[in-house]
Amino acid sequence: MSGSTAGSIEFSASSLPDIIIYSLVRLRARLVAKKRDKFEWDSDRLFQTIEELVLHHSPSGVEEEIDQLLLKKFTKLGLETWQDEAGNVIAKIAGKNPHRPIAITGHKDEIGAIVKTVGDQGRVEVRKLGGAFPWVYGEGVVDLLGDKATISGILSFGSRHVSHESPQKSQQNDTPLKWENAWIETKLTAAELEAAGIRPGTRMVVGKHRKKPIRLKDYIASYTLDNKASVAILLALAETVKKPAVDIYLVASAKEEVGAIGALYFTNRQRMSALIALEICPLAPEYPIEDGIAPVLLSQDGYGIYDEGLNAQLRHAASVGEVPLQLAAISGFGSDASIALKFGHVARSACLSFPTQNTHGYEIAHLGAICNCIRILQSYCQNLKE
Numbered sequence: 001m002s003g004s005t006a007g008s009i010e011f012s013a014s015s016l017p018d019i020i021i022y023s024l025v026r027l028r029a030r031l032v033a034k035k036r037d038k039f040e041w042d043s044d045r046l047f048q049t050i051e052e053l054v055l056h057h058s059p060s061g062v063e064e065e066i067d068q069l070l071l072k073k074f075t076k077l078g079l080e081t082w083q084d085e086a087g088n089v090i091a092k093i094a095g096k097n098p099h100r101p102i103a104i105t106g107h108k109d110e111i112g113a114i115v116k117t118v119g120d121q122g123r124v125e126v127r128k129l130g131g132a133f134p135w136v137y138g139e140g141v142v143d144l145l146g147d148k149a150t151i152s153g154i155l156s157f158g159s160r161h162v163s164h165e166s167p168q169k170s171q172q173n174d175t176p177l178k179w180e181n182a183w184i185e186t187k188l189t190a191a192e193l194e195a196a197g198i199r200p201g202t203r204m205v206v207g208k209h210r211k212k213p214i215r216l217k218d219y220i221a222s223y224t225l226d227n228k229a230s231v232a233i234l235l236a237l238a239e240t241v242k243k244p245a246v247d248i249y250l251v252a253s254a255k256e257e258v259g260a261i262g263a264l265y266f267t268n269r270q271r272m273s274a275l276i277a278l279e280i281c282p283l284a285p286e287y288p289i290e291d292g293i294a295p296v297l298l299s300q301d302g303y304g305i306y307d308e309g310l311n312a313q314l315r316h317a318a319s320v321g322e323v324p325l326q327l328a329a330i331s332g333f334g335s336d337a338s339i340a341l342k343f344g345h346v347a348r349s350a351c352l353s354f355p356t357q358n359t360h361g362y363e364i365a366h367l368g369a370i371c372n373c374i375r376i377l378q379s380y381c382q383n384l385k386e
Contacts, residue, residue: 041236041374043367047220049235050370051213053228059112059203060129060258062145063087066108070231070252077238079250086265087254091238094247097386101247103270104237104377105263105336106230106278107256110223111360113179113204115144118193124153124184126204130257134182136361141207142184147197152207153186218367225356225363227256229370230278236374237381245384246273253336263336267345274310274348277337278373280363281353287330291355293368294324295376298351302331303338307348314350317380323372326355352376 041049058066067089074081074091081091089108095101111130118124124144137155144151157177184204186193206223213222220229234250241248249270254262267275281296283289289296297314298306318325337349354369 041371043218043371046232046236046367046370047213047215049232050220050222050225050229053231054211054213054222054224055208057143057145057205057208058109059114059145059205060109060255061087062203063109063254066231066252070108070235073235074238074250079238084266084269086262088262088266089252089254090266091234091250092247093238093241093244093250093381095244095384097246099246100273100386101249101270102274102276102384103249103251103266103272104234104276104278105251105253105266106234107227107254107260107262107336108231108252109255109257109262110205110226110228111257112206113142115198115200115202115204117200118190118198119183120190122186122188122190122193124186124193124198124204126182126184127179129203131360133177133360134179135177137206141210142204143207144184144186144196144198145203145205146193147199147202149196151186151188151193151196151198153184155182156185157182216364219364220367220370221362221364223362225365226280226359227278229280229354229365230373233278233370233373233377237377240374240378241381244381245386248381251336256336260334260336260339263340264343264345267340272346274307274350275337275340275346276310276314276377277335277349277351279335279351279353280356280359280365281328282330282333282359283355283357287328289326289328289355291357291366293366293372294326294355295369295373296326296328296353296355298328298330298335298338298353300329301333301335301338301351303334303342306338306341306350310348310350314352314376314380317383318376320383321375321379323375323379325376 056066056069070089079091083089111132113126114129116125116127141152142155211223213220231252238250335351337351340346341349352373354365357364
Protein backbone atom coordinates (compact mmCIF):
# COMPACT_ATOMS: atom_id res chain seq x y z
CA MET A 1 0.00 0.00 0.00
CA SER A 2 1.17 3.55 -0.57
CA GLY A 3 1.19 6.49 1.89
CA SER A 4 1.87 4.69 5.20
CA THR A 5 1.05 6.53 8.45
CA ALA A 6 3.19 6.89 11.57
CA GLY A 7 3.44 3.66 13.51
CA SER A 8 2.26 1.50 10.62
CA ILE A 9 4.32 -1.22 9.01
CA GLU A 10 4.77 -1.10 5.25
CA PHE A 11 5.36 -4.23 3.20
CA SER A 12 6.48 -4.62 -0.38
CA ALA A 13 6.02 -7.72 -2.49
CA SER A 14 9.76 -8.32 -2.40
CA SER A 15 9.73 -8.46 1.42
CA LEU A 16 7.02 -11.18 1.61
CA PRO A 17 7.94 -14.86 1.54
CA ASP A 18 7.11 -16.57 -1.75
CA ILE A 19 4.60 -18.87 -0.08
CA ILE A 20 2.55 -15.89 1.16
CA ILE A 21 2.62 -14.22 -2.26
CA TYR A 22 1.52 -17.49 -3.86
CA SER A 23 -1.31 -17.89 -1.34
CA LEU A 24 -2.54 -14.33 -1.92
CA VAL A 25 -2.53 -14.82 -5.68
CA ARG A 26 -4.49 -18.08 -5.32
CA LEU A 27 -7.01 -16.41 -2.98
CA ARG A 28 -7.57 -13.54 -5.40
CA ALA A 29 -8.02 -15.97 -8.29
CA ARG A 30 -10.64 -17.93 -6.32
CA LEU A 31 -12.54 -14.76 -5.43
CA VAL A 32 -12.54 -13.59 -9.05
CA ALA A 33 -13.67 -17.03 -10.23
CA LYS A 34 -16.45 -17.12 -7.62
CA LYS A 35 -17.71 -13.71 -8.70
CA ARG A 36 -17.57 -14.71 -12.36
CA ASP A 37 -19.46 -17.96 -11.74
CA LYS A 38 -22.15 -16.11 -9.81
CA PHE A 39 -22.84 -13.36 -12.30
CA GLU A 40 -22.09 -14.65 -15.76
CA TRP A 41 -21.27 -17.58 -17.94
CA ASP A 42 -18.14 -17.48 -20.04
CA SER A 43 -18.90 -16.90 -23.75
CA ASP A 44 -17.11 -20.11 -24.69
CA ARG A 45 -19.26 -22.16 -22.34
CA LEU A 46 -22.39 -20.42 -23.57
CA PHE A 47 -21.46 -21.18 -27.19
CA GLN A 48 -20.84 -24.85 -26.36
CA THR A 49 -24.15 -25.13 -24.51
CA ILE A 50 -26.12 -23.56 -27.35
CA GLU A 51 -24.36 -25.80 -29.85
CA GLU A 52 -25.37 -28.90 -27.90
CA LEU A 53 -28.98 -27.73 -27.72
CA VAL A 54 -29.13 -26.82 -31.43
CA LEU A 55 -27.92 -30.28 -32.41
CA HIS A 56 -30.86 -31.88 -30.60
CA HIS A 57 -33.84 -31.73 -32.96
CA SER A 58 -37.10 -30.39 -31.51
CA PRO A 59 -39.70 -29.43 -34.13
CA SER A 60 -42.97 -28.35 -32.54
CA GLY A 61 -44.78 -31.34 -31.10
CA VAL A 62 -41.91 -33.78 -31.63
CA GLU A 63 -39.48 -32.56 -28.99
CA GLU A 64 -38.44 -35.81 -27.27
CA GLU A 65 -34.81 -35.57 -28.35
CA ILE A 66 -34.19 -32.33 -26.48
CA ASP A 67 -36.57 -33.28 -23.65
CA GLN A 68 -34.31 -36.07 -22.46
CA LEU A 69 -31.27 -33.79 -22.52
CA LEU A 70 -32.98 -31.06 -20.50
CA LEU A 71 -34.47 -33.42 -17.93
CA LYS A 72 -31.01 -34.84 -17.35
CA LYS A 73 -29.33 -31.42 -17.08
CA PHE A 74 -31.88 -29.89 -14.69
CA THR A 75 -31.96 -33.01 -12.51
CA LYS A 76 -28.16 -33.09 -12.31
CA LEU A 77 -28.28 -29.59 -10.79
CA GLY A 78 -30.36 -30.93 -7.91
CA LEU A 79 -33.59 -29.14 -8.84
CA GLU A 80 -37.07 -30.58 -8.66
CA THR A 81 -37.64 -31.38 -12.32
CA TRP A 82 -40.54 -32.84 -14.27
CA GLN A 83 -42.35 -32.84 -17.60
CA ASP A 84 -46.04 -32.00 -17.71
CA GLU A 85 -48.76 -33.37 -19.99
CA ALA A 86 -48.22 -30.60 -22.56
CA GLY A 87 -44.54 -31.46 -22.95
CA ASN A 88 -43.07 -28.57 -20.96
CA VAL A 89 -39.84 -29.40 -19.12
CA ILE A 90 -39.95 -27.60 -15.76
CA ALA A 91 -37.31 -27.02 -13.09
CA LYS A 92 -38.28 -25.40 -9.79
CA ILE A 93 -35.91 -23.27 -7.72
CA ALA A 94 -37.49 -23.32 -4.27
CA GLY A 95 -37.80 -19.92 -2.60
CA LYS A 96 -38.63 -18.70 0.88
CA ASN A 97 -42.22 -17.77 -0.05
CA PRO A 98 -44.09 -20.36 -2.14
CA HIS A 99 -47.22 -18.23 -2.46
CA ARG A 100 -46.03 -15.67 -5.06
CA PRO A 101 -44.17 -17.77 -7.64
CA ILE A 102 -42.84 -16.46 -10.92
CA ALA A 103 -42.07 -18.29 -14.15
CA ILE A 104 -39.33 -17.72 -16.70
CA THR A 105 -39.87 -19.43 -20.05
CA GLY A 106 -37.69 -20.20 -23.02
CA HIS A 107 -39.35 -22.36 -25.65
CA LYS A 108 -37.49 -25.48 -26.69
CA ASP A 109 -39.31 -26.18 -29.95
CA GLU A 110 -38.11 -25.03 -33.35
CA ILE A 111 -39.75 -24.21 -36.67
CA GLY A 112 -39.63 -26.61 -39.60
CA ALA A 113 -42.13 -28.37 -41.82
CA ILE A 114 -44.70 -31.16 -41.61
CA VAL A 115 -45.23 -33.93 -44.16
CA LYS A 116 -48.40 -33.66 -46.24
CA THR A 117 -47.88 -36.36 -48.87
CA VAL A 118 -45.55 -39.33 -49.34
CA GLY A 119 -45.20 -40.04 -53.07
CA ASP A 120 -44.51 -43.31 -54.87
CA GLN A 121 -41.16 -42.16 -56.27
CA GLY A 122 -39.51 -41.28 -52.95
CA ARG A 123 -40.65 -37.66 -53.10
CA VAL A 124 -42.13 -36.19 -49.95
CA GLU A 125 -44.22 -33.01 -49.91
CA VAL A 126 -44.24 -30.83 -46.81
CA ARG A 127 -45.95 -27.67 -45.54
CA LYS A 128 -44.82 -25.04 -43.06
CA LEU A 129 -44.64 -25.66 -39.32
CA GLY A 130 -44.40 -22.31 -37.58
CA GLY A 131 -42.82 -19.41 -39.44
CA ALA A 132 -40.70 -21.46 -41.86
CA PHE A 133 -40.07 -20.60 -45.52
CA PRO A 134 -38.33 -22.90 -48.02
CA TRP A 135 -36.15 -20.17 -49.50
CA VAL A 136 -34.65 -19.58 -46.04
CA TYR A 137 -33.28 -23.13 -45.93
CA GLY A 138 -32.30 -23.38 -49.57
CA GLU A 139 -31.71 -26.66 -51.34
CA GLY A 140 -29.83 -29.07 -49.12
CA VAL A 141 -30.07 -31.82 -46.56
CA VAL A 142 -33.08 -31.99 -44.27
CA ASP A 143 -34.03 -34.66 -41.74
CA LEU A 144 -37.40 -36.40 -41.68
CA LEU A 145 -38.07 -37.61 -38.13
CA GLY A 146 -39.83 -40.89 -38.76
CA ASP A 147 -41.50 -42.98 -36.08
CA LYS A 148 -38.82 -45.66 -36.43
CA ALA A 149 -35.88 -43.92 -38.12
CA THR A 150 -34.63 -40.51 -39.19
CA ILE A 151 -34.34 -40.24 -42.97
CA SER A 152 -32.20 -37.58 -44.62
CA GLY A 153 -33.34 -36.14 -47.92
CA ILE A 154 -32.67 -33.16 -50.15
CA LEU A 155 -35.02 -30.18 -50.06
CA SER A 156 -35.39 -29.53 -53.79
CA PHE A 157 -36.75 -26.72 -55.94
CA GLY A 158 -36.06 -28.02 -59.46
CA SER A 159 -33.53 -27.12 -62.15
CA ARG A 160 -32.71 -23.55 -63.09
CA HIS A 161 -31.76 -24.15 -66.76
CA VAL A 162 -35.35 -23.90 -67.95
CA SER A 163 -37.69 -21.70 -69.98
CA HIS A 164 -41.10 -20.24 -69.24
CA GLU A 165 -42.52 -23.70 -69.91
CA SER A 166 -41.33 -24.76 -66.44
CA PRO A 167 -42.74 -23.28 -63.20
CA GLN A 168 -39.20 -22.76 -61.87
CA LYS A 169 -38.66 -19.95 -64.39
CA SER A 170 -41.11 -17.59 -62.72
CA GLN A 171 -39.59 -18.37 -59.31
CA GLN A 172 -36.25 -17.05 -60.51
CA ASN A 173 -37.54 -13.52 -61.00
CA ASP A 174 -41.20 -12.96 -60.32
CA THR A 175 -42.85 -15.03 -57.60
CA PRO A 176 -41.62 -16.16 -54.18
CA LEU A 177 -40.85 -19.81 -53.65
CA LYS A 178 -43.53 -21.53 -51.58
CA TRP A 179 -43.68 -24.93 -49.91
CA GLU A 180 -46.15 -26.00 -52.60
CA ASN A 181 -43.31 -25.59 -55.14
CA ALA A 182 -40.76 -27.61 -53.16
CA TRP A 183 -40.29 -31.27 -52.30
CA ILE A 184 -37.90 -33.58 -50.49
CA GLU A 185 -36.02 -36.10 -52.62
CA THR A 186 -35.20 -39.27 -50.67
CA LYS A 187 -34.56 -41.84 -53.45
CA LEU A 188 -36.40 -44.39 -51.30
CA THR A 189 -39.45 -46.41 -52.24
CA ALA A 190 -42.82 -45.81 -50.65
CA ALA A 191 -42.40 -49.10 -48.77
CA GLU A 192 -39.00 -48.05 -47.42
CA LEU A 193 -40.39 -44.71 -46.26
CA GLU A 194 -43.33 -46.46 -44.61
CA ALA A 195 -40.95 -48.84 -42.83
CA ALA A 196 -39.09 -45.83 -41.40
CA GLY A 197 -42.35 -44.35 -40.17
CA ILE A 198 -42.48 -41.46 -42.64
CA ARG A 199 -46.14 -40.44 -42.96
CA PRO A 200 -48.40 -37.40 -43.10
CA GLY A 201 -47.60 -35.54 -39.88
CA THR A 202 -43.91 -36.47 -39.81
CA ARG A 203 -41.76 -33.45 -38.96
CA MET A 204 -38.97 -32.05 -41.14
CA VAL A 205 -36.04 -30.04 -39.83
CA VAL A 206 -32.72 -28.85 -41.21
CA GLY A 207 -30.19 -31.70 -41.31
CA LYS A 208 -27.88 -31.89 -38.31
CA HIS A 209 -24.71 -31.49 -40.33
CA ARG A 210 -26.04 -28.13 -41.58
CA LYS A 211 -27.13 -27.06 -38.10
CA LYS A 212 -23.77 -26.89 -36.35
CA PRO A 213 -23.26 -23.27 -35.15
CA ILE A 214 -20.22 -21.23 -36.12
CA ARG A 215 -18.43 -18.47 -34.20
CA LEU A 216 -17.97 -15.03 -35.77
CA LYS A 217 -15.67 -13.39 -33.20
CA ASP A 218 -18.08 -12.53 -30.34
CA TYR A 219 -21.15 -13.67 -32.29
CA ILE A 220 -22.81 -17.04 -32.69
CA ALA A 221 -24.43 -17.92 -36.02
CA SER A 222 -26.80 -20.85 -36.34
CA TYR A 223 -30.22 -22.12 -37.20
CA THR A 224 -32.66 -22.27 -34.25
CA LEU A 225 -31.08 -19.71 -31.95
CA ASP A 226 -34.80 -19.09 -31.65
CA ASN A 227 -35.02 -20.36 -29.08
CA LYS A 228 -32.19 -22.71 -28.09
CA ALA A 229 -30.13 -19.72 -26.90
CA SER A 230 -32.90 -18.85 -24.44
CA VAL A 231 -32.96 -22.43 -23.15
CA ALA A 232 -29.23 -22.02 -22.47
CA ILE A 233 -30.14 -18.98 -20.35
CA LEU A 234 -32.56 -21.15 -18.35
CA LEU A 235 -29.76 -23.65 -17.71
CA ALA A 236 -27.48 -20.85 -16.51
CA LEU A 237 -30.15 -19.58 -14.12
CA ALA A 238 -30.77 -23.10 -12.84
CA GLU A 239 -27.10 -23.34 -11.96
CA THR A 240 -26.53 -19.91 -10.44
CA VAL A 241 -29.72 -18.65 -8.74
CA LYS A 242 -29.73 -19.75 -5.09
CA LYS A 243 -32.40 -19.38 -2.38
CA PRO A 244 -34.57 -16.66 -3.98
CA ALA A 245 -37.33 -14.94 -2.04
CA VAL A 246 -40.07 -16.71 -4.01
CA ASP A 247 -40.38 -19.94 -5.96
CA ILE A 248 -39.03 -19.64 -9.49
CA TYR A 249 -40.23 -21.99 -12.21
CA LEU A 250 -37.86 -22.36 -15.17
CA VAL A 251 -40.01 -23.59 -18.05
CA ALA A 252 -38.56 -24.95 -21.28
CA SER A 253 -41.90 -24.55 -22.99
CA ALA A 254 -43.34 -26.76 -25.72
CA LYS A 255 -45.01 -25.91 -29.02
CA GLU A 256 -44.50 -22.14 -28.76
CA GLU A 257 -43.98 -21.75 -32.51
CA VAL A 258 -47.49 -23.04 -33.20
CA GLY A 259 -49.39 -20.92 -30.66
CA ALA A 260 -47.58 -20.98 -27.31
CA ILE A 261 -49.49 -24.16 -26.47
CA GLY A 262 -47.11 -25.28 -23.73
CA ALA A 263 -47.05 -21.93 -21.94
CA LEU A 264 -50.84 -21.61 -22.10
CA TYR A 265 -51.24 -25.06 -20.57
CA PHE A 266 -48.73 -24.33 -17.80
CA THR A 267 -50.16 -20.94 -16.85
CA ASN A 268 -53.71 -22.30 -16.94
CA ARG A 269 -52.79 -24.81 -14.23
CA GLN A 270 -50.13 -23.00 -12.22
CA ARG A 271 -50.97 -19.61 -10.75
CA MET A 272 -48.02 -17.29 -11.39
CA SER A 273 -47.56 -13.77 -10.03
CA ALA A 274 -45.46 -12.94 -13.10
CA LEU A 275 -44.24 -14.54 -16.32
CA ILE A 276 -41.04 -13.53 -18.12
CA ALA A 277 -40.39 -14.93 -21.58
CA LEU A 278 -36.90 -15.15 -23.06
CA GLU A 279 -36.75 -14.59 -26.79
CA ILE A 280 -34.83 -13.45 -29.83
CA CYS A 281 -35.48 -9.86 -30.95
CA PRO A 282 -35.53 -9.11 -34.69
CA LEU A 283 -33.04 -6.60 -36.02
CA ALA A 284 -34.70 -4.57 -38.79
CA PRO A 285 -34.54 -0.97 -40.05
CA GLU A 286 -38.07 -0.31 -38.75
CA TYR A 287 -37.02 -0.93 -35.14
CA PRO A 288 -34.68 1.33 -33.11
CA ILE A 289 -32.65 -1.67 -31.94
CA GLU A 290 -28.87 -1.82 -32.14
CA ASP A 291 -26.86 -4.97 -32.66
CA GLY A 292 -24.38 -5.77 -29.90
CA ILE A 293 -24.24 -6.65 -26.21
CA ALA A 294 -27.36 -4.82 -24.99
CA PRO A 295 -30.47 -7.01 -24.47
CA VAL A 296 -33.90 -5.71 -25.47
CA LEU A 297 -36.90 -5.37 -23.15
CA LEU A 298 -40.18 -5.25 -25.05
CA SER A 299 -42.99 -2.83 -24.24
CA GLN A 300 -45.35 -4.20 -26.88
CA ASP A 301 -45.55 -6.87 -29.56
CA GLY A 302 -48.13 -8.18 -32.00
CA TYR A 303 -50.28 -9.62 -29.19
CA GLY A 304 -50.42 -6.55 -26.97
CA ILE A 305 -48.62 -4.60 -24.26
CA TYR A 306 -46.38 -5.91 -21.51
CA ASP A 307 -46.67 -4.99 -17.83
CA GLU A 308 -45.05 -1.64 -17.03
CA GLY A 309 -44.43 -2.50 -13.38
CA LEU A 310 -42.63 -5.74 -14.20
CA ASN A 311 -40.64 -3.99 -16.91
CA ALA A 312 -39.60 -1.35 -14.37
CA GLN A 313 -38.33 -4.10 -12.07
CA LEU A 314 -36.28 -5.61 -14.90
CA ARG A 315 -34.88 -2.20 -15.85
CA HIS A 316 -33.86 -1.73 -12.21
CA ALA A 317 -32.22 -5.16 -12.18
CA ALA A 318 -30.23 -4.19 -15.27
CA SER A 319 -29.17 -0.94 -13.62
CA VAL A 320 -28.08 -2.72 -10.44
CA GLY A 321 -26.07 -5.18 -12.52
CA GLU A 322 -24.64 -2.37 -14.67
CA VAL A 323 -25.98 -4.05 -17.79
CA PRO A 324 -26.98 -1.97 -20.84
CA LEU A 325 -30.60 -2.43 -21.88
CA GLN A 326 -32.63 -1.35 -24.91
CA LEU A 327 -36.40 -0.81 -25.05
CA ALA A 328 -38.59 -1.53 -28.06
CA ALA A 329 -42.13 -2.01 -29.34
CA ILE A 330 -42.28 -4.44 -32.25
CA SER A 331 -44.86 -6.12 -34.48
CA GLY A 332 -45.12 -9.42 -36.32
CA PHE A 333 -43.98 -11.13 -33.13
CA GLY A 334 -45.37 -12.87 -30.08
CA SER A 335 -44.00 -14.67 -27.04
CA ASP A 336 -45.13 -17.09 -24.35
CA ALA A 337 -45.58 -14.06 -22.10
CA SER A 338 -47.67 -11.85 -24.38
CA ILE A 339 -49.90 -14.72 -25.48
CA ALA A 340 -50.49 -15.90 -21.90
CA LEU A 341 -51.27 -12.31 -20.90
CA LYS A 342 -53.70 -11.85 -23.79
CA PHE A 343 -55.63 -14.97 -22.77
CA GLY A 344 -55.82 -13.85 -19.15
CA HIS A 345 -53.61 -16.60 -17.73
CA VAL A 346 -51.24 -14.15 -16.02
CA ALA A 347 -51.69 -10.61 -14.75
CA ARG A 348 -48.12 -9.46 -15.35
CA SER A 349 -45.76 -10.44 -18.12
CA ALA A 350 -42.53 -9.30 -19.74
CA CYS A 351 -40.26 -10.34 -22.58
CA LEU A 352 -36.48 -10.05 -22.30
CA SER A 353 -34.66 -10.70 -25.55
CA PHE A 354 -31.35 -10.42 -27.38
CA PRO A 355 -30.88 -8.68 -30.78
CA THR A 356 -30.80 -11.20 -33.62
CA GLN A 357 -30.17 -10.96 -37.35
CA ASN A 358 -32.00 -13.16 -39.87
CA THR A 359 -34.72 -14.28 -37.43
CA HIS A 360 -36.38 -17.58 -38.37
CA GLY A 361 -33.41 -18.21 -40.65
CA TYR A 362 -29.67 -18.57 -40.17
CA GLU A 363 -29.64 -16.37 -37.10
CA ILE A 364 -26.74 -14.31 -35.74
CA ALA A 365 -26.56 -12.94 -32.19
CA HIS A 366 -23.89 -11.44 -29.93
CA LEU A 367 -22.89 -13.84 -27.17
CA GLY A 368 -22.48 -10.83 -24.88
CA ALA A 369 -26.17 -9.95 -25.24
CA ILE A 370 -27.17 -13.49 -24.30
CA CYS A 371 -24.80 -13.38 -21.30
CA ASN A 372 -26.30 -10.06 -20.28
CA CYS A 373 -29.80 -11.57 -20.28
CA ILE A 374 -28.45 -14.05 -17.73
CA ARG A 375 -27.00 -11.24 -15.61
CA ILE A 376 -30.23 -9.21 -15.64
CA LEU A 377 -32.31 -12.17 -14.56
CA GLN A 378 -29.80 -13.20 -11.90
CA SER A 379 -30.04 -9.69 -10.46
CA TYR A 380 -33.84 -9.74 -10.69
CA CYS A 381 -34.25 -13.20 -9.12
CA GLN A 382 -31.82 -12.61 -6.25
CA ASN A 383 -33.41 -9.28 -5.32
CA LEU A 384 -37.08 -10.28 -5.33
CA LYS A 385 -39.10 -9.41 -2.23
CA GLU A 386 -41.06 -12.04 -0.29
